[in-house]
Amino acid sequence: MVKIVFSVIGLLACLFIRTKEGSAYLLDPDCAVSRIRGKIMGGRDTDILSNPWMVLVIAPTLETGVKFCGGSLITYRFVLTAAHCIKDGPMKVRLGEYDNQYHMKDCSSGICIPRYFIVDVDRKMTHKEYNGHKNDIGILRMSEIIPYSDFVRPICILIDEEMGNVPLFSVTGWGGTRTSDSSKVLQVATLENFDRNQCAESLQSEFDVGHICAGSYTSDSCNGDSGGPLSAVRTYEGHNRTFQYGIVSFGLHSCGGLGVYTNVTHFTGFILRVLEYLRNT
Ligand SMILES: *[C@@H]1O[C@H](CO)[C@@H](O)[C@H](O)[C@H]1NC(C)=O
Ligand SMILES: *[C@@H]1O[C@H](CO)[C@@H](O)[C@H](O)[C@H]1NC(C)=O
Numbered sequence: 264m265v266k267i268v269f270s271v272i273g274l275l276a277c278l279f280i281r282t283k284e285g286s287a288y289l290l291d292p293d294c295a296v297s298r299i300r301g302k303i304m305g306g307r308d309t310d311i312l313s314n315p316w317m318v319l320v321i322a323p324t325l326e327t328g329v330k331f332c333g334g335s336l337i338t339y340r341f342v343l344t345a346a347h348c349i350k351d352g353p354m355k356v357r358l359g360e361y362d363n364q365y366h367m368k369d370c371s372s373g374i375c376i377p378r379y380f381i382v383d384v385d386r387k388m389t390h391k392e393y394n395g396h397k398n399d400i401g402i403l404r405m406s407e408i409i410p411y412s413d414f415v416r417p418i419c420i421l422i423d424e425e426m427g428n429v430p431l432f433s434v435t436g437w438g439g440t441r442t443s444d445s446s447k448v449l450q451v452a453t454l455e456n457f458d459r460n461q462c463a464e465s466l467q468s469e470f471d472v473g474h475i476c477a478g479s480y481t482s483d484s485c486n487g488d489s490g491g492p493l494s495a496v497r498t499y500e501g502h503n504r505t506f507q508y509g510i511v512s513f514g515l516h517s518c519g520g521l522g523v524y525t526n527v528t529h530f531t532g533f534i535l536r537v538l539e540y541l542r543n544t
Contacts, residue, residue: 287424290534291338293411294419295504314435314449316418316505318342319357319379320403320490322350333436333491335507336417339409341538342384343420344490345510345525346393346401354384356405359414360449382407386544388537390530396468399512399525402537418492419499419506422531429495430456432477432508436488454479454493457521465521466514473529475509478521489513493524 295316318334320342332348334356342356360379385406390398409415432454454477462476463469470476477493493509509524527534 288422289499290420290422290531290538291417294337294417295506296416296502314451315359315412315414315416316492317360317435317449318344319360319437320344320348321355321357321381322348323352323354324350331437331488333488333511334403335492335510336409336415337420337507337534338417338538339411340405340407341541342403342405343492343507343510343527343534344401344403345399345512346389347395347399347512348490349387349389349401349403354387354403355381356384356403357381358409359412382409386541388541390533396513396523397471398473398530400510400527400530400533402534402541404541418494419504420527420531420534421499421506422535426497426506426508426528428456429497429508432456432493432495433505434477434491434493434511436491436511452479454522462514462521462523466523468523470523473526474512475524475526476521477509477524478514480520 316336318336320332320334322330322332324330330348330350332344334342334344334348336358337343357379358381383406384403386404387401389401392398393400411417433451434454435449435451437449457476457478459470459474459476462474462478475493489511491511492507493511494505494507496503496505498504499506507527509527512523512525514520514522
């Protein structure tokens with residue numbers, strides 16, 4: 264089924280190529296801005312309002328019944344995640360979630376947000392050349408349009424511009440939600456941007472421009488569910504905003520060491536084509 268869909272996309276892709284050229288733009292101009300006290304969203308800030316794009320991706324599996332992944336809200340209807348997080352069968356996403364315990368409100372430092380909500384996924388796409396470690400990117404379309412708030416807001420994706428190299432990234436996740444020792448509150452870790460060769464050496468595999476290697480030799484925190492965003496704050500048109508650079512793919516990202524991330528900049532063409540296609544079907 265997925266293969267059929269993709270051959271259709273292949274045929275149609277040429278019709279959907281964006282003609283906009285030369286100037287960079289944001290996939291969603293309302294990304295990563297907050298109306299609360301000019302607050303910067305994201306970065307190393309771990310408080311309750313700082314990662315409103317974080318999504319918990321829920322997929323059915325035969326082995327364990329359910330598989331959890333991270334994901335990021337990129338527009339009012341779409342979630343970016345890793346291809347390996349996308350499964351056959353009905354999938355769901357959970358938004359507006361900070362603390363994944365079952366209670367009615369999430370509170371931290373005196374600020375409470377309404378309880379998370381769950382939305383069905385109605386379409387899903389994985390990269391047609393995904394093969395385990397390459398092109399580990401996929402997109403989920405939600406069955407309804409998501410209203411933005413201070414608790415639910417997309418991360419920035421920059422189109423048509425190289426984002427340049429940053430020395431440090433943030434990675435967020437509920438960490439190990441596949442197991443019973445999952446952390447209940449969203450965790451944030453700071454990771455260094457490493458040369459791809461270091462990942463190649465350490466993970467005994469080959470990587471290319473579609474991969475980002477990042478990690479930490481000092482952090483002992485376990486963070487970053489598969490599919491979740493690797494991000495950094497940068498200035499865009501005079502404002503600091505959080506941009507997504509990578510998607511947690513594989514490696515030792517869970518508890519220190521080096522990990523491999525899908526290079527989002529490399530796949531902006533894929534993202535635009537899928538959004539265009541699913542917008543019309
Ligand atoms: C953006 O963040 C940097 C680093 O924290 C800070 O020095 C700068 O003043 C910020 N710029 C704006 C416009 O807030
Ligand atoms: C990510 O992809 C872009 C576009 O292909 C490329 O210019 C950039 O160097 C890549 N990043 C890394 C860390 O390789």
